[in-house]
Structure formats: structure tokens, C-alpha cells
Amino acid sequence: MRRLHRIVILILILVISVSLIGCSSGELTTEEKKLNIKVVVKMQEPGFWAVVQMGAEAAGREFNVNIDFDGPTYERDIDGQIEMVQEAIDEDVDALVLAASDYELLVPVAEKAKAAGIPVIIIDSNLNSDKIDSFIGTDNVDAGRKLGESLIDKVGAECRIVVMSFVKGTATAVQREEGFFDEISQYEGIEVIDTLYCNSEESLAKQLTIDIVNSETEIDAFVCLNAYGTVGTAYAIDELGYAGEIKIIGFDSTPEEISFMEKDVIQSLVIQNPFNMGYLGVKYALDAIRNEKVPRSVNTGSEVIDKENMYLPENQKLVFPFTE
Amino acid sequence: MRRRLKRILIKTPKVVRKSFRINSIQSIITLSFSTITIIAMIMVGIGLYSTFSSNAEKNAASSAQQIMDQATINLENYLETMIEISDLISANMIDTSPDNMQNLDNMLSLTLELREDIVTVAIYTGNGNVMLTNPGHDTDRTYSVLQQDWFNQTIEDPEAYLFQPPHVQRLFEGRRPWVVSMNRGLSVEYLGRDETWAAMVDMNFSVIEELCNRVSLGNRGYIYVVDKDGNIIFHPQQQLIYSGLKEESIDEVIELEQGSFVDDFQGERRITTIKNIQYSDWKMVGVSYVDELVPNMRDFTNFIIIILVFGIVFVVLASIFISSRISKPVKRLEHQMNRVEQGDFDIENLEVKGEDEVKRLTKAFNLMISRIKMLMNQIISEQEAKRKSEFNALQAQINPHFLYNTLDSIIWMNENQNHEGVSEMTGALARFFRISISKGNEVIDVSDEVEHAASYLVIQKIRYKNKFDYTIDVQDEALHHKTIKLILQPIIENAIYHGINKIQDKGEIYIKVFIEGDKIIFRVADNGFGIKPERLKKIFETEPTNKRTLGVGLKNVYERIKLSYGDEYGVDIKSEIEVGTTVSISIPLTGEQIGDSDEKIT
The missing domain is CATH 3.40.50.2300 (Response regulator)
Incomplete structure (x- = not known):
């Protein structure tokens, strides 16, 4: 009689353990929401900032995040840029990548974004604030x-x-x-x-x-x-x-x-290396969202080129952004 | 090695036992059984896993090979078209008249309109002048092909098709597209001279990219193209590699001509498959991620983990169950033994249950307990018998007849003024009783026992008016050994009453005490009447009916020796009618110290 009891308990334990394992392995797959990262640059034009955009979008494709690229028509339009950062706060984006048009004037709005829980990565032109997550740009x-x-x-x-x-x-x-x-x-x-x-x-x-x-x-x-x-x-x-x-x-x-x-x-x-600024800006923004450690500042480097060396294979790659 | 392993094997359970303070059979069985099984299961699991994963990797690699085969063919076809276009140009260069050149230009315009992947077609003369470009933009006059390696190589070896790695095209002013070029030499007749010209077909990356992207190597897997020097022709993340943001394992790829390898690249396990591309020195390289290409890998891992957990739980429970079954009867046995240990022998026989060994153990235990009980009863009854016969022996000494006759003799001697006889007899009587009692000790020195016999003989010799003579011969070495008391006197008494008393001649009693081997022998020999053989046979069996009958004293001595010293010792009687009787008593050679411990027992 007692032996029968014990066998019943044994079977029960086995069934429970198996079903527990089954449940835990079943819950593993959860769909991850696609993140939105806003990149605000000094101005929209086909030169330098277009390459920054290429870099940002390359990172967006690689890490599967939405990149919203924006910037005023003229670099002197500082108010316009402040407004764009404010928009990013209102949209509650997951991270902000900013090339500050002004060292001082962008500080309040950028810190506001930071206070709202949005990681702020500054590229190209720095900001007079110690609250930003990272600065990526040329020394x-x-x-x-x-x-x-x-x-x-x-x-x-x-x-x-x-x-x-x-x-x-x-x-x-x-x-x-x-x-x-x-x-x-x-x-x-x-x-x-x-x-x-x-x-x-x-x-x-x-x-x-x-x-x-x-x-x-x-x-x-x-x-x-x-x-x-x-x-x-x-x-x-x-x-x-x-x-x-x-x-x-x-x-x-x-x-x-x-x-x-x-x-x-x-x-x-x-x-300079605008492609890397855009790419690393997005990459570190993503790291900051995931609460991973982000370097305080990254130097993307600069090179001197002239007519003689610009077509050397290693310089070609820097001078002419690769477009397909 | 083996010895060390053995030592570890022996050591571990000890350590475990110590630290967990569990050394019952149940926990040892549970622990060792579970440990061994779990280790075995984990090893099997690991073995299965590694076999499965290596097989899976092989399968993944071969399926990647197959996928890449198609992509390779597509890329080769594409390069073939480029070659065909250049062949077409070459065929048209037989006639270099302006008219024909115009026709060629028109044809190329049409081709380029149809094909978005061809950026530019250009024909250079042998001295580097641009003969024709399509589309026709303003050529960059600062750029001269004469300094370009590809141009010089083409002129030198006009038969070869030369594919160049990606570079910036500098042909036109203000246009700097990235292109891949195919160059070939052209044999032409120009202004009446044979010349070698060069044709250049510049492609953009659209078709190569499409070809590479069309192939699926999992979600994250990708294909890229390199040339034999490791220049990347196309890579989905070309700009990232150019900017130094990404790396690719190109060195390994160049080293391995063709085939595939598995490596851990930046913390991820990936399969790299390499295919050579015909018509060029290019290689197509497929990179796929193992964890993606083998989707069942994770399922399989989960499955193995489930089986392991399931098995471990089962094994632990089963071993607890089995060990409790084995140890339960042993525990019951242990409980009973505890009771026995505390001196309680009054336990019922255990029910014989459990495994064979335990059954036998239980049976043996039961048998042992019953034997112990029997022996204990035996000891109790023996002790009782011993006490009884001792008491009888003592009683025999204080025989009133003996005392009365002795005292009577003393009185008689006194009346006859035989003072010497009185004092001799009184002294002997006193010694006789002193040794008889001997402070209640049962064991006395052999010398005392001999003295006791001598005293008795003194008394009896006087009483029987010298009807007999006696000799006492004692070996000196025997004197200090111990013996139970009152063994000689009853024998002598028998010799006098039943031997010498019945003959007319003067009697002789010879007493000898000596050591023979590990025994002390007390021998009493007389020349009396002797004992009839039929009587002698039953001499130790008679129940004491009359205190005076022959054998009562003898039997008492016999029993006491047996009880005190065991069956090896006893009384031996040799007798012949009308010749005499010899009685030999044997006791062990105990030494002096034994007497003390015997004292404690009594």
C-alpha cells in the first residue's frame, strides 16, 4: 500500500518537472519592438551630411532599427535644430543622435531629452554639457x-x-x-x-x-x-x-x-570620416538604449590628401564614399 | 595515472561523507548510484550533442556549398556577358573607319540603355588617347591611362580578360562613381598600321549585389566576392569595411583556395564557403552562421536538457527508493541488535524479509540469539550445580561421624595417657578444618591441599590403629600452583573405607602429586580390596543414596573438576580386585596468578 503511494508521488513529480521544462522553453520567443533613433544634423545637403546619413542608415540596416534623419536647410538655423530635438522628445524616440549647430544654445534641449530618458549621442560638433552619453567626431x-x-x-x-x-x-x-x-x-x-x-x-x-x-x-x-x-x-x-x-x-x-x-x-x-560618425552614432545610441557601456568620446580621425595620393586605394575609400 | 584515478575514486566518497555527515547505507547507495548515473548521462548527452552538432555543421556546410554553386554559376554567367560585350567590340574593331565607329557607338548606346549595370564602355588607342566613350561626357583631361597598370597590362597581353578590383572611375569630369572594370586588348588596323588598343567595360555593383543578395544563407548570412589578392570586389557592408568599422576573415579565405571552413569569428561560429569564379581570379565567399543554419540545434539542445533533467530526477528518486528497500530490513536488524547490545535477549525471532543477503543475515542473527540464550541457561545451571557440589563437599567434611569418631579417639587416647597422640591428633584436626574452610576460598595452593590430605591421614591412621601406612610424594614445582580444594581427601576416604578396611593385611596408601605436560596429576594408589568392574563402570552415575556409599565423594570431585576446568580434566580410576585401586585426578597447570581471577568468579 505504501509502496503504491510512493510510485504515484514519483510519477507526479516527473510529470510536473517535464511540464515545467516544456513551459519554460515555450516562452522563449518574444517579438522585439523595432527601435526608433532620430538623427538630427546641422543641415541637409548632398555633401558631408549625406555621408553621415549613409553611415547612420547602414547602421540602421545592420541593427534593424528605424532611422529618422533630419536637419535644417541652413546651418545657421539654430532655432530650427532646437525645434527638431524638441520634436524628437515629443515623439519619444528611443535615442537621439545630434550634431549640435551651437556649442551652447543646444544644451538645454539636449539635456531635456536626456532627462526624458532618451540617450543622447553627439556627433561631429560637441555640446557644452557633461550629461551626454558620448561624443563621436573628429579631434x-x-x-x-x-x-x-x-x-x-x-x-x-x-x-x-x-x-x-x-x-x-x-x-x-x-x-x-x-x-x-x-x-x-x-x-x-x-x-x-x-x-x-x-x-x-x-x-x-x-x-x-x-x-x-x-x-x-x-x-x-x-x-x-x-x-x-x-x-x-x-x-x-x-x-x-x-x-x-x-x-x-x-x-x-x-x-x-x-x-x-x-x-x-x-x-x-x-x-574627416563622416560615414563613421553616422554609423558609430547610431551604434552607440543602440548600446546606450540597451544600457551597455558607451565610450565617453570617440575620435574618428582625419587625414591629409592631395592630388597625388587621393587615388591610392586606401585613400579612395575615404575620399569617395562607396555608393552602389 | 590509473593509481591516481583510483585514489580519487576512493577519496571522493570519503570527503563527501565527511562534509555531509551521511554514512548510512541508504545515503551511500543513493549518492553513489545517482552520481554514477548522472555522470554517465551527462557524458552521453555531451557525446550526442557533439556528434549531432558536428554532423549538423557538416550538413550546413554542404548545403551552403549547394546554394553557392548556383550563385557562382550566376556570377560566371554575368562575367561571361561582359566578355561577350567585349568580344562584340573586338569583332567590330576590324574596321576603324569613322562610319563603323559611329555604328559601334550607336550599338553601345543601345546596349547601355538596356543594361543599367554597365556604367561606361571606353576604347583607348595604344598611346592612351580616348577613341570612344559611351556615354559621352566631358573627359577629364587631367587623367591619363598611360600611368595605369591595367592599361599597360592590357596592351602587353591583349588576349587576356582583365578584371580590376573596385576603384573610382576618373574618366569624366565631376563624376567619380565606384566601378569594377573589365579590360581587354583589341587588335586593330588603324591608318594602315597594326595596333593594339584597349577596351574597358566599367560595371557598377547592381548586378553583383543582386546576385549575392538573391542567395539566402539564413537571415544574417551573406555572400561577398574577393580577388586573389584579397581586394574586396563586392561586400554587402563594403563601406563599413572600407571605413575600418568591420573586418572580414579575408586572409583565411585567400589561403584556402576553395572549399569551406568553420571558425569562431568575433565570438560567433560561422561557416565560410569559398568558390572560384571562372574567367577571373575572383572568389565567391559565403558566410553563414551556424546557429541560424541549424535551427534544430537549439531544439536538440533543449531536448537533451529535458532528457537529462528528467533522467536525473528519475534516477535520484529511483535510487532513494531502491536504497530504502535495501536498507530497511538492515535498519530493523540494527534496531534489534541495539536491544541485544543493551542486554535484552528476550526478543522474539525476527521476521525473515528483504533481499537474500539480508535474509541470511537475519537468520544468522536469530540463530545466534537463540544459541546465546541456550548458552546462558547452560551457564546458569552449571553455576548452580557447581555451588551445590561445593556445598556437598563442604558438608562431607563436617561429617558428624567423622568428627565424633575423631573426638572419641582423642578421648580414648587421653584416658590412656597418650598425650603425644592427643596433641598430634588435635593439631591435625585443627589443620584439617582450617584448610577445609580456608576463608571461603574455593581455590587454594597445591601445598595446602596436600597438607589437608596429610592431616586427614594422620587422624585416620591413629583412628585405624596403624592399620595402614602412607607415603606422600610431591613434586616441588607443583606446590605453588593452584587447585580447587578438597579433591584429595574424598579419594583417600574412599581408599580407607572401601579399600583398606576390607582387607586383613596392612594397607598401603601412596599419594603422588606431579606435573605432566600442562596438567597437574594427583594420584592416590592403595593396595585395598579394589572395585568390581561393573561397579567401576557406573561409578560416576550413581545418585547419592547414602552418604557413605562408594562414589559419592568421588563423583563430587569429578563434577567439580569438570565444572571448574572443563571436560579435558577429570578423574581416572584403575582398579583390580584384591590388588588395589589407583585414582588419578588431573587439573590444569594454571600458575599462581589464575587463582586470583578464579576468586572473583566465586
Whole structure:
């Protein structure tokens, strides 16, 4: 009688354990909701920021997240960018990737997003805040130094130059200027005639260049701190017929800049890695959503290219984003 | 090695026992049975798993091979079309007249309109001039093909079809598309001279991408194309690789010409399959992830885990059950033994149940208990008999007749003024009783026993008026050994009353005490009447009817020796009518110390 009891209990335990295992293995498959990551850049245009977008979308495809790419038409439209970040907060996106148009003005809205529980990853241009998750971009001081080195290489240590910066006070401009001036301060023969600000507008850069070339007698080179300044200056020099005579050391690698470099209007370019900024921005945003450790800052690097080395296989890959 | 294993095997259960403080049969059986079975099951599980997974990997690799076979054929077909286009150009180059060139251009325009994958077709003369491009944009004058490796190779070896890795096309101003090129030499007759020209067909990646994407190697698996130098022709994440954000195991791929290998790449197990592409030095490489390609792998793992858990639970329960069945009768036995240990022999026979060994054990236990009970009863009755015969022996000493006759003799001697005789007899009587009582000790020195016999003989010799003579011969070594008391006197008494008393001649009594082997022998020999053989036969069987009859004292001595020393010892009688009787008593050679322990028993 007692033995029978025991066998019954035994069978019961077996049945319970098997059914428990069955249940636990059955509950394993749950559908994961597709995440939304908003990428807000300084402006929408076919050059630098388009490559950033390519990088962001490549990451979006790889990690299966929705990428909402946005940016104002003009870089000077800081209010427009603030509004876009506010929209992202209202939409309650899962993460925000931001290239700040202004070092100070974007801080409140970005911190608001952070306070709302949205991870904030800053790319390209930093923000004066310690609350952001990560900064991914070029080490701009180092890039500025490379501009200086390239100037010495292409023009020499004795020259009169004009610096074509972009937006006064913006973090990237400040850092590139710092690096550049630090580099050339070693050479007494370099005279900086003026530092101009083109507000990231080609037309203004072109006009400023024409004005200064016409008013100054002897200019050896222009050092341009971003793509718009470089292109505007190059158009001006080309039109004025000073190509090769007044040298241009530029920044970034838009198709126009490449074309000007092949025509010897531009002598060298310091190029960044916008694709990596976009890709890593999204990748780390995703890591931040998953509460994984994100590096505080990532340097995507910069390189100097000129007409001679730009088609080397390793540089081709940096200069010309791969489009199918 | 084996010894170490053995040591571990022996050691472990000890350690386990110590730490868990379980050493009952049940827990040992449960533990060892479960442990062995669980280890065996886990080993079988691991074995099954590894066999299954390696098979699954092989299957996955071969299915990847098959999938890739088709993709390879498609890519080869595609390259073949490119070659055909170049062949078409080559065929049209027989005539280099402007008219014919115009026709060729028109034909190419049509082809390029139909095919979105061909970016540009260009023909260069032997000295690097552009002869024809389609579509016709402004050519970049800063670009010269003469410095390009591919151009020089093509001119040198016009028969070969040369495929170039991806590069930026620099043919036209302001256009910098990424292309893959196919080049070949053209043999032409131009302005009356034989020349070698070069044709260039630039493709974009659309068709190659489609070919690669069309193939499914699981959700995350993918296909890419490399050339023999490891340049990536096409990769779904080409830009990521170019930017250094991704890596690909290209070195291994180039090393292994063709076939497949399994590796752990960045923490994931993947199968890489490599196929050579005809017409070119390209390789098509398929990458698939093992956990994806083998979907049953997870099911199988779960299944094995379920079986393992199920089996382990079952084994543990079964071993608890079996061990309790084995140990239960043993436990009952143990309980009974505990009672016996505490001195309780009054237990009923155990029910014989359980396994064979336990049954036998129970039977043996029952038998043992009953034997012990029997022996104990025997001891009790023996002790009683011993006490009784001792009491009888003592009683015999204080025989009133003996005392009365002795005292009578003393009085008679006194009246005859025989003072010497009085004092001798009185002293002997006193010694006789002192040794008889000997402070209640049952065991005395052999010397005392001999003295006791001598005292008795002194008294009797006087009483029987020297009717007999006696000699006492004692071996000195025997004197200090121990013996139970009052063994000689009853024999001597018999010799006097039933032997010497019945003859007319003067009697002789010879007493000898000596050591023979490990025995002490007390021998009393007389020349008396002797005992009739039929009487002698029954001499130890007679029940004491009369205290005076022959054999009462003898039997008492006999019983006491048997009870005290065992059956090896006793009384031996040799007798012949009208010749005499010799009685030999044997006791063990005990040594002096034995007497002390005997004292405790009594």
C-alpha cells in the first residue's frame, strides 16, 4: 500500500518537472519592438551630411532599427535644430543622435531629452554639457594642426595667409582654429592677414575671398576650415584666375572640392570620416538604449590628401564614399 | 595515472561523507548510484550533442556549398556577358573607319540603355588617347591611362580578360562613381598600321549585389566576392569595411583556395564557403552562421536538457527508493541488535524479509540469539550445580561421624595417657578444618591441599590403629600452583573405607602429586580390596543414596573438576580386585596468578 503511494508521488513529480521544462522553453520567443533613433544634423545637403546619413542608415540596416534623419536647410538655423530635438522628445524616440549647430544654445534641449530618458549621442560638433552619453567626431584640434602642417608642406614657412573659418564661436571652428594657430605659431614667417567667417555659406565665402583678394596685394594662401568655406574660396580663386598662384588648403572632401583639387585650384584637403560618425552614432545610441557601456568620446580621425595620393586605394575609400 | 584515478575514486566518497555527515547505507547507495548515473548521462548527452552538432555543421556546410554553386554559376554567367560585350567590340574593331565607329557607338548606346549595370564602355588607342566613350561626357583631361597598370597590362597581353578590383572611375569630369572594370586588348588596323588598343567595360555593383543578395544563407548570412589578392570586389557592408568599422576573415579565405571552413569569428561560429569564379581570379565567399543554419540545434539542445533533467530526477528518486528497500530490513536488524547490545535477549525471532543477503543475515542473527540464550541457561545451571557440589563437599567434611569418631579417639587416647597422640591428633584436626574452610576460598595452593590430605591421614591412621601406612610424594614445582580444594581427601576416604578396611593385611596408601605436560596429576594408589568392574563402570552415575556409599565423594570431585576446568580434566580410576585401586585426578597447570581471577568468579 505504501509502496503504491510512493510510485504515484514519483510519477507526479516527473510529470510536473517535464511540464515545467516544456513551459519554460515555450516562452522563449518574444517579438522585439523595432527601435526608433532620430538623427538630427546641422543641415541637409548632398555633401558631408549625406555621408553621415549613409553611415547612420547602414547602421540602421545592420541593427534593424528605424532611422529618422533630419536637419535644417541652413546651418545657421539654430532655432530650427532646437525645434527638431524638441520634436524628437515629443515623439519619444528611443535615442537621439545630434550634431549640435551651437556649442551652447543646444544644451538645454539636449539635456531635456536626456532627462526624458532618451540617450543622447553627439556627433561631429560637441555640446557644452557633461550629461551626454558620448561624443563621436573628429579631434578638431588635431585636424587644425594637420591644416597647419599641410600649409607648411604646400606653401612653405614664409607666407601671408587668410583663414576662412565658418561660424564664429561654434565648437568645431574654435577647436580647428586653436589647432591650426598652435601649429603655425612655431613659424615666424607666417603672417595671418585676417580670419574671416562665412557662416558655412559658399556664396559668402566666395564674396569675402573676392573682396580680400582685391583689397590685399600679396596673399599666398587661403586656409579654409570647412567644406563651404573651401568651395566658396575655390570658386573665387578660379574665377579670378589665381588658380595655383594663391593656394588653398581646405577641409573635407565634397565632389566639388575633389574636382577643384584635380584642377590644381585646391592644393590639399584635410578629410574627416563622416560615414563613421553616422554609423558609430547610431551604434552607440543602440548600446546606450540597451544600457551597455558607451565610450565617453570617440575620435574618428582625419587625414591629409592631395592630388597625388587621393587615388591610392586606401585613400579612395575615404575620399569617395562607396555608393552602389 | 590509473593509481591516481583510483585514489580519487576512493577519496571522493570519503570527503563527501565527511562534509555531509551521511554514512548510512541508504545515503551511500543513493549518492553513489545517482552520481554514477548522472555522470554517465551527462557524458552521453555531451557525446550526442557533439556528434549531432558536428554532423549538423557538416550538413550546413554542404548545403551552403549547394546554394553557392548556383550563385557562382550566376556570377560566371554575368562575367561571361561582359566578355561577350567585349568580344562584340573586338569583332567590330576590324574596321576603324569613322562610319563603323559611329555604328559601334550607336550599338553601345543601345546596349547601355538596356543594361543599367554597365556604367561606361571606353576604347583607348595604344598611346592612351580616348577613341570612344559611351556615354559621352566631358573627359577629364587631367587623367591619363598611360600611368595605369591595367592599361599597360592590357596592351602587353591583349588576349587576356582583365578584371580590376573596385576603384573610382576618373574618366569624366565631376563624376567619380565606384566601378569594377573589365579590360581587354583589341587588335586593330588603324591608318594602315597594326595596333593594339584597349577596351574597358566599367560595371557598377547592381548586378553583383543582386546576385549575392538573391542567395539566402539564413537571415544574417551573406555572400561577398574577393580577388586573389584579397581586394574586396563586392561586400554587402563594403563601406563599413572600407571605413575600418568591420573586418572580414579575408586572409583565411585567400589561403584556402576553395572549399569551406568553420571558425569562431568575433565570438560567433560561422561557416565560410569559398568558390572560384571562372574567367577571373575572383572568389565567391559565403558566410553563414551556424546557429541560424541549424535551427534544430537549439531544439536538440533543449531536448537533451529535458532528457537529462528528467533522467536525473528519475534516477535520484529511483535510487532513494531502491536504497530504502535495501536498507530497511538492515535498519530493523540494527534496531534489534541495539536491544541485544543493551542486554535484552528476550526478543522474539525476527521476521525473515528483504533481499537474500539480508535474509541470511537475519537468520544468522536469530540463530545466534537463540544459541546465546541456550548458552546462558547452560551457564546458569552449571553455576548452580557447581555451588551445590561445593556445598556437598563442604558438608562431607563436617561429617558428624567423622568428627565424633575423631573426638572419641582423642578421648580414648587421653584416658590412656597418650598425650603425644592427643596433641598430634588435635593439631591435625585443627589443620584439617582450617584448610577445609580456608576463608571461603574455593581455590587454594597445591601445598595446602596436600597438607589437608596429610592431616586427614594422620587422624585416620591413629583412628585405624596403624592399620595402614602412607607415603606422600610431591613434586616441588607443583606446590605453588593452584587447585580447587578438597579433591584429595574424598579419594583417600574412599581408599580407607572401601579399600583398606576390607582387607586383613596392612594397607598401603601412596599419594603422588606431579606435573605432566600442562596438567597437574594427583594420584592416590592403595593396595585395598579394589572395585568390581561393573561397579567401576557406573561409578560416576550413581545418585547419592547414602552418604557413605562408594562414589559419592568421588563423583563430587569429578563434577567439580569438570565444572571448574572443563571436560579435558577429570578423574581416572584403575582398579583390580584384591590388588588395589589407583585414582588419578588431573587439573590444569594454571600458575599462581589464575587463582586470583578464579576468586572473583566465586
